[in-house]
Amino acid sequence: MYKKKQHIMPKWAGILLLLAIVGFSFSPHLLPIVAAADTAMDAQAIAERIQPVGKVRLLGKPEPVIEEKIPDTLSHENQEQELIPAPKLTRSDYPNIGVSSRSVVWLIAQLHLFFAAFVLAVPLFVLVIELIGFKTGDWRFDDMAHEFMKISLSAYSITALFGGTLAFALFLLYPQFMAYMMRVFNTQTLIYAALFFAESALLYIYYYGWNAMRYGDAKWVHLTIGLLLNVVGTTLLVVANSWASFTMAPSGVNEMGAITGNIWEIMKGPLWNPLNLHRFIANIAFGGAIVGAYAAYKFLSAKTQAEKAHYDWMGYTSNFIAILAFLPLPFAGYWLMAEIYAYSQQMGITAMGGILAWLFVVQAVLIGTILLAGNYYLWSGMSRTQGSERYTWLIKYIAFVLVVGFLIWVTPHTLILSPAEVATLGGSHHHLLGPLGIMPAKNIAVNLMLIFTFLSFQLYRRSDKIITVPWAKAGNALIVAIYVVAIVNVIFAGVYYGYFTNTVYKVGSSVIQVMSTLMVIISCVVIDTFMFKGAKILPSHWGKVSDRSQYALFALPIAFTWLMALMGYVRSSVRTHWHVYTVMKDNSPENYIPAIGHAGNMITIATLLFLVIILFIFWLASLSSTKQAPPVEQTATGGA
Amino acid sequence: MTFLQNTILIWIGAFALVLLAFYGLDQFIMAVQGLPLNLDMTPAQ
Numbered sequence: 001m002y003k004k005k006q007h008i009m010p011k012w013a014g015i016l017l018l019l020a021i022v023g024f025s026f027s028p029h030l031l032p033i034v035a036a037a038d039t040a041m042d043a044q045a046i047a048e049r050i051q052p053v054g055k056v057r058l059l060g061k062p063e064p065v066i067e068e069k070i071p072d073t074l075s076h077e078n079q080e081q082e083l084i085p086a087p088k089l090t091r092s093d094y095p096n097i098g099v100s101s102r103s104v105v106w107l108i109a110q111l112h113l114f115f116a117a118f119v120l121a122v123p124l125f126v127l128v129i130e131l132i133g134f135k136t137g138d139w140r141f142d143d144m145a146h147e148f149m150k151i152s153l154s155a156y157s158i159t160a161l162f163g164g165t166l167a168f169a170l171f172l173l174y175p176q177f178m179a180y181m182m183r184v185f186n187t188q189t190l191i192y193a194a195l196f197f198a199e200s201a202l203l204y205i206y207y208y209g210w211n212a213m214r215y216g217d218a219k220w221v222h223l224t225i226g227l228l229l230n231v232v233g234t235t236l237l238v239v240a241n242s243w244a245s246f247t248m249a250p251s252g253v254n255e256m257g258a259i260t261g262n263i264w265e266i267m268k269g270p271l272w273n274p275l276n277l278h279r280f281i282a283n284i285a286f287g288g289a290i291v292g293a294y295a296a297y298k299f300l301s302a303k304t305q306a307e308k309a310h311y312d313w314m315g316y317t318s319n320f321i322a323i324l325a326f327l328p329l330p331f332a333g334y335w336l337m338a339e340i341y342a343y344s345q346q347m348g349i350t351a352m353g354g355i356l357a358w359l360f361v362v363q364a365v366l367i368g369t370i371l372l373a374g375n376y377y378l379w380s381g382m383s384r385t386q387g388s389e390r391y392t393w394l395i396k397y398i399a400f401v402l403v404v405g406f407l408i409w410v411t412p413h414t415l416i417l418s419p420a421e422v423a424t425l426g427g428s429h430h431h432l433l434g435p436l437g438i439m440p441a442k443n444i445a446v447n448l449m450l451i452f453t454f455l456s457f458q459l460y461r462r463s464d465k466i467i468t469v470p471w472a473k474a475g476n477a478l479i480v481a482i483y484v485v486a487i488v489n490v491i492f493a494g495v496y497y498g499y500f501t502n503t504v505y506k507v508g509s510s511v512i513q514v515m516s517t518l519m520v521i522i523s524c525v526v527i528d529t530f531m532f533k534g535a536k537i538l539p540s541h542w543g544k545v546s547d548r549s550q551y552a553l554f555a556l557p558i559a560f561t562w563l564m565a566l567m568g569y570v571r572s573s574v575r576t577h578w579h580v581y582t583v584m585k586d587n588s589p590e591n592y593i594p595a596i597g598h599a600g601n602m603i604t605i606a607t608l609l610f611l612v613i614i615l616f617i618f619w620l621a622s623l624s625s626t627k628q629a630p631p632v633e634q635t636a637t638g639g640a
Numbered sequence: 641m642t643f644l645q646n647t648i649l650i651w652i653g654a655f656a657l658v659l660l661a662f663y664g665l666d667q668f669i670m671a672v673q674g675l676p677l678n679l680d681m682t683p684a685q
Contacts, residue, residue: 473647477654485658489666496681505683508675512666519665 086180086257086584093176094588101173102590103602108169110565110606111613112162116240117279117564119159120233121287122152123206125321127226134219142214144314148291149207150624154617156203160196174588177579184253185243188263192239195232202229234280241275242267247580248571249343257583270343274336281332285325286564289556290614292318296553297618309543315553316381320457322556323374327454327521330367330446331514338507340574347581351574355593359570361412364442366563368406371449373555375402378456380549387538388463394455401452405445413437440498440506447490447513454521455483461528466536475531482523486516561610565603569594 087093094101126145133141171178182189206225213222251269252261259266295315302308341348352360379395382388411433415421422428435441458479469475490513497509575581577591585591594602670677676684 474650474654477650478658481651481654481658485655485662489662493666501683505670505675508670508673511669511673515665515669516662519662 083254083256083258083260084183086253086580087176089176089585089587091587091589095173095175097173100590101588102594105166105169105173106602107606107609108162108166110568110603111610112159112166113568114561114564114606114610115155115159115162115613116237117283117286118290119152119156120237121283122148122291123203123226123229123233124284125288126152127223127230129317130226131223134223140310140313144310144317146207146210147314147621149210151291151294151617151621153203153207154620155614156200158613158617160200174579177584177586180257180580180584181243181246184246184259184266186263188239188242188267192236195236195239199229199232199236202232237279237283238272238276239267241279242269242272244571245269245271245275247578248340248347248575250580250583253583255583257580271336271339274332274339278329278332278336281325281329282564285322285329286557286560288318288320288322288325289553289560292322292553293557293614294318294618294621296550297615298622299550300547301622305543312384312543312545315377315550319374319377319553319556322560323453323457326370326374327450328518330450331518334510334514344581347574350576350593351570355596356570356573357414358412358596359566361410362566363563364406364409366559366566368402368409368449369559370556370563371453372402372406373552373559375399375453375456377549377552378460380546380552382460382463384540384542384545385464385538387465388459391459391463394459398452398456402449405449405452408436408445409442409449411436411441435499438498439510440494443498443510443513444491444494447494447517448487450517451483451487451490451520454524458524458528464538464540465532466538467531468534468536469531472531475527479524479527482520486520489513489516557614558607558611561607562603565606569599569603573599 097104126148129141129145129148133139133145202225206222206229209222209225213219213225246266246269249269249271250257250266252259252263252266254260292315295311295318299308299311299315302311337348337352340351350356375398379392382392413434414428414437417425417428425431427434429437467475493509493512493516497505497512501509573593575586576593577586578584579586666681667677678684
């Protein structure tokens with residue numbers, strides 16, 4: 001049993017240790033690459049690096065030739081200035097193994113990404129749940145966090161297996177491309193490997209040390225290990241992202257692909273941070289959805305009421321994490337697309353104006369599924385307390401807005417029509433539905449769907465409380481006013497600036513819409529926090545939720561997984577016939593954007609494989625807690 | 641704080657406060673993007 005005076009380590013020692021490690025990590029002694037970026041940033045060095053990138057090829061003039069200097073092995077300075085362009089590949093540079101190389105790499109990469117997203121995300125919210133449990137003294141949180149980690153641990157080894165297989169597949173099937181990437185990223189790949197070792201060590205200590213460091217000061221040590229695990233995990237994420245963003249928007253190289261910058265300049269391309277933010281948030285939403293499915297699986301197979309209550313609560317928490325992380329995701333996606341357009345308008349149009357544009361309509365269907373499933377689960381969960389009867393009349397209006405928003409979002413702009421259909425329509429766009437196909441209408445729809453999803457959350461949180469503060473009437477009026485004015489503002493900004501002003505204002509007003517939605521979320525959370533002080537709490541009956549609601553928890557990870565695979569296909573396809581956009585051409589037999597039908601099959605296969613493996617992991621997690629009953633002793637009376 | 645007991649005043653006050661806040665927010669967001677607005681929210685040239 002825990003004794004309060006048992007000080008294994010002072011309370012702040014863990015935090016000080018962490019600060020020391022983080023501080024040391026950023027010191028120039030440990031990361032010479034970062035140090036090189038800092039110390040070498042004098043004006044002349046910058047000019048030398050930028051000059052080749054800024055070289056403009058004039059129409060009618062010959063292509064600029066990069067002289068391949070003979071390496072001077074005696075002079076280190078000359079070695080640094082050597083400019084070797086990216087290789088120009090021919091068909092013979094791509095080994096033929098009898099099946100589509102791209103499909104092989106596609107499947108393995110997608111599965112690796114699914115599992116990596118999951119195992120990097122789970123420790124992020126587990127740490128928060130563990131901290132809440134520790135601070136509130138409610139050990140149910142601690143048990144739940146531990147159980148989440150159990151699922152993540154099984155997935156971790158599968159992530160590594162797919163990662164290793166992916167590396168082998170890439171080196172086998174695209175050797176020249178990988179040789180170039182190794183030349184560009186150089187020793188950073190070894191730092192990545194070292195981080196992976198650190199991640200593994202911290203993960204195992206964090207999981208297996210859970211019960212050994214559960215109480216008092218030891219818990220702070222455990223939380224510090226969890227924090228370090230997340231710092232290393234997030235660093236792994238951003239390092240891997242730099243490889244993907246480099247292939248889309250290369251930096252630190254000239255127009256021939258020759259390396260002109262240091263590793264930091266190569267990493268911090270224009271799409272790196274938008275991709276970092278988008279993947280970081282999306283991973284949390286994805287991880288929440290997966291553990292929600294685990295909770296639903298356990299809920300449906302539970303034998304006792306206590307088990308049902310536990311997994312009902314676990315499912316609710318998972319859904320909360322998934323939807324909360326999902327709410328800002330469209331804004332991060334919008335930023336990523338805006339940066340893609342800013343980097344290369346051609347790339348932006350390839351993504352959203354050509355063949356791939358239709359996939360954004362499919363994306364809308366999937367996001368609509370996620371929002372409807374998430375909301376449905378919340379509405380079902382309101383039946384856990386009688387206090388929810390005060391708010392159930394609002395559900396039909398929320399459902400109406402979600403369905404209308406969903407329909408607007410899936411309305412396409414450009415239709416593939418026969419001449420007869422064009423004649424019937426009176427043009428290529430429908431006179432009523434046509435305006436709903438462009439971004440202003442979709443921005444209105446998305447923001448309203450998010451606002452009303454948050455309303456479902458707020459009603460759920462209020463359903464088991466009777467507010468007792470004397471200013472409750474004023475607080476409620478303020479919340480209603482915030483919702484009404486924000487909704488009017490979103491519609492006004494979308495309609496007026498979107499349809500009646502120029503494009504610059506149309507894009508600028510989308511920020512107003514985003515901020516209006518965020519204002520609703522932030523201000524209502526703050527007001528509710530003050531209003532809930534001293535509130536009377538009504539009893540909640542965990543485990544009495546309908547089985548039907550659990551299928552909504554299964555719908556979430558399926559939609560999330562399919563969505564990630566779909567948009568991953570879009571992100572990768574915008575490079576068109578380039579391995580590294582504009583600097584290294586893809587001359588393999590499959591150097592074209594995969595057809596949508598083929599991509600649909602690939603995406604579905606990847607999703608199904610992932611779901612089968614994740615079900616295996618759920619089964620494994622259950623198996624570890626299953627104990628066989630001891631054999632009953634044979635008695636002499638049983639013999640013939 | 642007696643005005644907090646008057647229902648009509650509460651609602652008028654709440655809407656006035658929020659409208660003012662969102663009006664300021666709109667003006668501010670567009671201004672920082674280099675897209676100033678007139679008082680009537682039309683684009684300033």
